[in-house]
Amino acid sequence: MEKNFLATIGRVFLVFMSAVGRITIFTGQSLRHCIVPPFYLRLLGKQFMDIGYYSLPVVGMTALFTGMVLALQIYVGSSRFNAESAVATIVVIGLTRELAPVLSGLMIAGRVGAAIAAEIGTMRVTEQIDALVTLSTNPFKYLVAPRLIAGMVTLPMLVLIGDIIGVSGGFLVSTEKLGFNPGNYLKNTFEFLEIRDVVSGLIKAGVFGFIVSLMGCYHGFNSTGGAQGVGRATTNAVVSSFVLILISDYFLTVLLID
Amino acid sequence: MAETPKIELRNICKSFGKKVILDNLNISVAKGESLVVIGGSGTGKSVMLKCILGLLKPESGQILIDGEDITNASGHRREQVLRKTGMLFQYAALFDSLTVWENVAFGLIQAHGMKRGPAKEIAIQKLSLVGLGADLADKRPAELSIGMQKRVGLARAIAAEPEIIFFDEPTTGLDPIMGDVIDTLIRDCTQDLGATTLTISHDMESAQKIADRIALLYKGNVVWAGPATDINTCGDPYVEQFVHGDVDGPIKVDILKP
Numbered sequence: 001m002e003k004n005f006l007a008t009i010g011r012v013f014l015v016f017m018s019a020v021g022r023i024t025i026f027t028g029q030s031l032r033h034c035i036v037p038p039f040y041l042r043l044l045g046k047q048f049m050d051i052g053y054y055s056l057p058v059v060g061m062t063a064l065f066t067g068m069v070l071a072l073q074i075y076v077g078s079s080r081f082n083a084e085s086a087v088a089t090i091v092v093i094g095l096t097r098e099l100a101p102v103l104s105g106l107m108i109a110g111r112v113g114a115a116i117a118a119e120i121g122t123m124r125v126t127e128q129i130d131a132l133v134t135l136s137t138n139p140f141k142y143l144v145a146p147r148l149i150a151g152m153v154t155l156p157m158l159v160l161i162g163d164i165i166g167v168s169g170g171f172l173v174s175t176e177k178l179g180f181n182p183g184n185y186l187k188n189t190f191e192f193l194e195i196r197d198v199v200s201g202l203i204k205a206g207v208f209g210f211i212v213s214l215m216g217c218y219h220g221f222n223s224t225g226g227a228q229g230v231g232r233a234t235t236n237a238v239v240s241s242f243v244l245i246l247i248s249d250y251f252l253t254v255l256l257i258d
Numbered sequence: 259m260a261e262t263p264k265i266e267l268r269n270i271c272k273s274f275g276k277k278v279i280l281d282n283l284n285i286s287v288a289k290g291e292s293l294v295v296i297g298g299s300g301t302g303k304s305v306m307l308k309c310i311l312g313l314l315k316p317e318s319g320q321i322l323i324d325g326e327d328i329t330n331a332s333g334h335r336r337e338q339v340l341r342k343t344g345m346l347f348q349y350a351a352l353f354d355s356l357t358v359w360e361n362v363a364f365g366l367i368q369a370h371g372m373k374r375g376p377a378k379e380i381a382i383q384k385l386s387l388v389g390l391g392a393d394l395a396d397k398r399p400a401e402l403s404i405g406m407q408k409r410v411g412l413a414r415a416i417a418a419e420p421e422i423i424f425f426d427e428p429t430t431g432l433d434p435i436m437g438d439v440i441d442t443l444i445r446d447c448t449q450d451l452g453a454t455t456l457t458i459s460h461d462m463e464s465a466q467k468i469a470d471r472i473a474l475l476y477k478g479n480v481v482w483a484g485p486a487t488d489i490n491t492c493g494d495p496y497v498e499q500f501v502h503g504d505v506d507g508p509i510k511v512d513i514l515k516p
Contacts, residue, residue: 131347134340134345135368136337142368
């Protein structure tokens with residue numbers, strides 16, 4: 001009984017370590033193909049549109065309502081000790097440092113990570129990836145690299161736009177519903193905001209974009225067994241992106257806090 | 259000394275876990291020859307093809323193309339080798355994100371660095387070789403019937419005028435007439451190119467039509483090989499059983515008897 005228990009722990013640990021190893025090798029290979037030519041600019045452009053441009057509505061909506069809710073909730077809290085003037089500052093810092101990157105990352109994981117895993121997974125099970133190889137085209141270069149670069153570059157752009165929309169949402173609620181003076185609110189927004197608040201959020205966004213693309217590609221690439229396998233790959237891509245975003249968010253915050 | 263074989267497999271062994279798939283397999287294809295490897299499902303035909311293409315690595319043995327050992331070739335060297343080859347997949351494996359002509363011209367554009375304009379002209383010319391009109395060029399593969407997809411796949415395989423072409427079950431899933439059309443096209447196209455071809459199939463009629471020589475694979479090894487014309491008269495018990503499709507004979511099918 002005890003022996004079985006230990007054996008189970010050992011087995012789980014070995015499975016976990018081999019998965020970590022596989023992902024590490026996959027990441028290394030992918031990154032190498034991101035920087036070694038040739039580059040497929042046409043594909044990169046397409047991924048910029050798919051991952052970046054078409055995610056604008058989702059990220060915009062998320063940021064808008066987060067900013068609006070944030071203003072309401074912080075007003076409730078801060079009015080208990082007469083610190084209503086802090087609403088603007090907390091909204092902008094909360095959004096730029098934390099909420100815009102994390103929530104956008106999670107939304108993109110659902111929208112883009114799943115799509116990448118499903119597309120590449122289907123290409124795997126229908127032998128399209130093998131076909132790429134037989135046409136002397138490296139699938140890492142052709143499929144993975146453009147998605148990784150696009151994920152890393154476009155998510156910070158999206159988050160920057162999200163920051164602006166989110167702060168506008170907070171501004172709207174504060175001035176229209178909570179009776180703040182617009183001029184004062186804007187002054188409070190920018191008075192204590194530092195460049196590094198925004199930059200740290202954008203760095204996080206870059207990492208999250210990388211995670212989402214990587215997980216989508218990795219699980220799609222390794223999917224097996226037809227429609228069910230592609231479904232599993234898609235689920236795994238989204239779940240692992242979520243978990244990795246939340247975990248790495250903590251460590252990035254520790255790193256970027258000073 | 260005889261001419262160097264175009265493709266040569268020496269003592270190839272490959273197993274998945276405990277299951278041995280290829281067991282000391284030796285096969286060679288002379289320049290300009292058409293070899294058809296026949297055998298039941300699960301006898302290792304596809305694994306053999308994937309080993310030659312470098313999609314799988316054999317545990318031991320050598321694979322030579324034009325006398326050059328490419329067993330462990332990777333990266334640039336593998337791409338050089340693959341530039342000499344073309345492949346028609348069982349289900350065509352067309353890229354569904356690209357149009358028909360982009361599929362056919364894929365190798366020309368990606369591997370041979372051709373511009374899109376001239377590549378499209380060649381693609382349309384190759385499509386006409388397989389009996390498809392220029393009006394199909396801008397359609398998506400999903401809009402075509404499976405017989406048409408296979409012909410597009412054939413056009414893609416021959417587009418870069420390779421020295422070696424691999425066919426994976428070219429007639430599987432087609433009606434007898436379309437199967438015959440594909441066989442005739444394979445015969446004509448490869449003869450025009452003077453290409454060496456290696457086909458895996460379990461369709462006897464198709465095999466006799468396109469083969470110069472036939473090899474019968476059973477349990478990861480060649481049990482009979484000889485000229486295509488001898489297949490009905492050789493008297494080999496394995497061949498007899500396979501050609502006539504008998505349950506009884508030296509080839510054992512792994513099904514549990516009730």
